[in-house]
Amino acid sequence: MQAREWLHPVAAIRKRFQAWWQSRLPLRDTTTLTQRNVYILPTRPGLMLGLTVMTLLLASINYQLNLGYVLTFLLMGCAVVGIHVCHGTLRGLTMNLIAPDACFAGDNATIGINLVSPSRSIRYGIGLAVLGTQHWSWADVPAQGSTKVQVAFQPVQRGQYRVPPLTAETRYPLGTFRVWTVWRPAAQVLVYPKPEAHPPPLPPGEPRAGGAASLQRQHTGEFDGVRPYRRGDPLKLVVWKKAAKADELVSRDAQQVPRFELWLDLAQAGSGHAGQPEQSLSRLCAWVLMAERQGLHYGLRLHGLEIAPGSGEAHKRHCLQALALF
């Protein structure tokens, strides 16, 4: 890394400058673009147009073509107006960040951005991207209206992520100038660990505190809590033997099921690859998802943190958040 920076001193300086400059930008989820935060520079075609205009001017001088002058100067005039139009395409635009949902590491986190234009004309060809990437999403913003644009980024690690700096740019109308802005949103996105691709089966349940008697009964394979099938019951709870005998479906009463308490424990998940907590967290994450899918009751034990067993979407999110922030 050091050597490479040494080889490209300009690149290194530029990188450092950009880092310093970005850190100066205020963090906000809504930004209105003004003269202060919209930048403009000619593009390569812009320089080419300049060269073309100079050549046309030279031809006009040398052949004493008054109409050639007219053409050259009109082209210059259009280019100057083009600068203004280009700048105006971004200036005055308001961008609202729609805070992204939590996601898993390695997945795409989608950032929604609402572009609001107060002006009376359509703003064409506005591109948005995560700063430093080339995945542009293009949009036209209607006059006095708004458009939603989505850009995605891939968080690599779990944790609380700040939404990366975004950039908006336009080259409309002539492509001779690039007008852009850089925006650091304040919003954060929670990134869960990446679920292990092929996790081992869930660990066995622990006997519930004071539930020894019921443990016995479970071994006999009898269920006292049985009720007619209700829509939404997990298939696992259906008593298939009874269903084979009679025509009606019968479910085990869910409240009676948790004879065992399923504890997902970091200590258990880590066996096999000690010293690699990320992999353990990744496995726990897969287990949480698996347990939730199976409709089980489960709790989470991390070092010094315990989430009491439960189930449901809120519980799942609670567990995943704990994993993300651990």
Place this chain on the structure above:
Amino acid sequence: MWLTLKTLPRDARDTLFLLLVIAWTIAPQIDNLPLWCSGMTASLLVWRGVIALRGSPMPSRWWLFAALALATAGTYFSFKTLLGRDAGVTFVIVLLALKTLEMRARRDAFVIFFLGFFALLSNFFYSQSLLTALSMLVALLGLLTALVNSHMPVGKPPLTHAARTAAWMALLGAPIMIVLFMLFPRIAPLWGVPSDAMAGRSGLSGTMQVGTIASLALDSSVAMRIKFEGRPPRQSSLYFRGPVFSAFDGRNWSPARRAVSQAAGTSAPIETSGDPIRYEVTLEGNNRPWVLVLDATPESPSLKGYSLFQTQTMQWLADAPISDIVRYKATSFTNYTLAGNPANQSLGENLTLPSGFNPRTQQLADEMRRDPQYSRADAATWVEAGMQRLRTQGYTYTLEPGVFGQHSADEFWFDKREGFCEHIASSFVVLMRALDVPARVVTGYQGGELNAVDGFWTVRQSDAHAWAEVWMGAKGWVRVDPTSAVAPGRTGSLQRLEIPQSALGQALSRVSPSFVVNLRAFWEATNNRWNQWVLNYSQAKQLNLLKNLGFESPSWEDLSYVLIALLVLASSGGALWTLWDRHRQDPWLRLLSRAHQRLTKAGLILPPQAAPRQIAEILQRMADQPPHTQRALSTELHAVSAWLLKLERWRYSPSKDRATTATLATLHREFQQLRWPKHLASSPLPLENTFS
């Protein structure tokens, strides 16, 4: 066409539109390009169009290389060079067409646009008429539309949107163009007037090969325009003098060997009488040093930027070719005597006939001389004899005299008996010389046409004429127009041979001949205005403009100062606008922030983004707290709070119609009328909680 464009997929539509624009740009030049170039360009464009319509794949690079090689070879064989104007234009146009077959990425499209601008400019090499300008304006707008359209990446926006933007940009860019056009210093050509600058523009020629003026007769382009002060002279004396030809080699007429090399200052010995005719000439550039004036002009015409001198043959010459439209004033006398150079050598050259040419004419002269009828004939008698022959022996004036052979005078006098003015003049001079009368051919323009709309006389290339001058001893050189003997109408009432008209022209003139004449007059007047204001805009005019602005003795440095001053003015204007724009806000937000300021001034601490409802709630709560419960203050607080709620209701009301905009005005008025509390004790409320 437009409908087809609408239903096509976007890529195909954009490509076809660009092809159309390119075709429109190139079309006016077809005549000036080599045939292979026009053909190749057309087929390349059609090929690309078919690819776009069918969505078939682009040709491989090898095809393009082959086409490029073909174009290079073609250009080289047509012009023997790849440099220079004509070769350059040909090459650029083929490249432009070829590049469309390679148009994949945006970068390729840019190359097309920039080549397109060159192709556009190259039209002006051949014509700078108003019509060309208008047609190229359309082409420019088309190119800009295509360029704008290529920067609308989303969906398939209608082309009219891009066209509207392009038109707006051109319209807003026009003031910049006008200022630059007026003030950009006109510099002399950087590496001399290129020799090919005027190729393709027709006009009188420096030598006269019998037959060249006839080709001009079909060219109705304007040679010059004249504005007479006072009464114009009669049509029949409107002889504008061009090159005078004394030397004849049997085929070509050329100027006397000494005529051009005469040093400046030795003007022709002219004696004038009668009233002077004063006029102003606007001469189209012809890349020749000839300054055309009426016969005879003893004083030098006032032409700025050139130094003029007169040859012994009374022709006015400038020291440099006139490459652009110029304007000059002149004073002429139709009654004059040109004494000529009595030196025998000069006259001798006007008697020389090459041997081996026109034997029958010389035979005729010999016979005439032997005729006792002419035993005492002088020059005037011989002229009359010649004219008599032309009048009575069935000679006719024609635009299409056919090809003349080696003995052109013989053919005219004896075989064809018809010819254009140059055949007649040439044959006449040959006959005179054979009769030992010094004679020479004079070319120039004869006549003109009054434009009733603006009072300018228009002289066209089709008015090009050739006549003779005969040495009559004491009378000097006398003009003899043998064509008038053959076709009296040609010089007297200025009847022209009818040039075949287009179908539309014929139809129009059948319906209303005067309408056509008026239309033409109007068009000519517009064109003239165009020439006077745009094409004739020169450094002299620029400096005049500065003089009117108050500069004492303007120079081109002053032009740059004015230009820079305007630039500074424009940029400071822009900066001011930027400042103003920065402070410009939504009127509602401005009202809210003013309310905010009032309350802050009174001592209330408010977070910057407090919404009106939040502020209103705080104020209401404050009104119930001890120090503010005094009646007057409490009322004030409630009033302000009510106003704030109203402000919020306006902003977020579901229907924004005209009634609500009136409310904004009301809100403003109420803001002024409200009694704002002066002193508010620091809020006893935990504000942080309210806004956390």
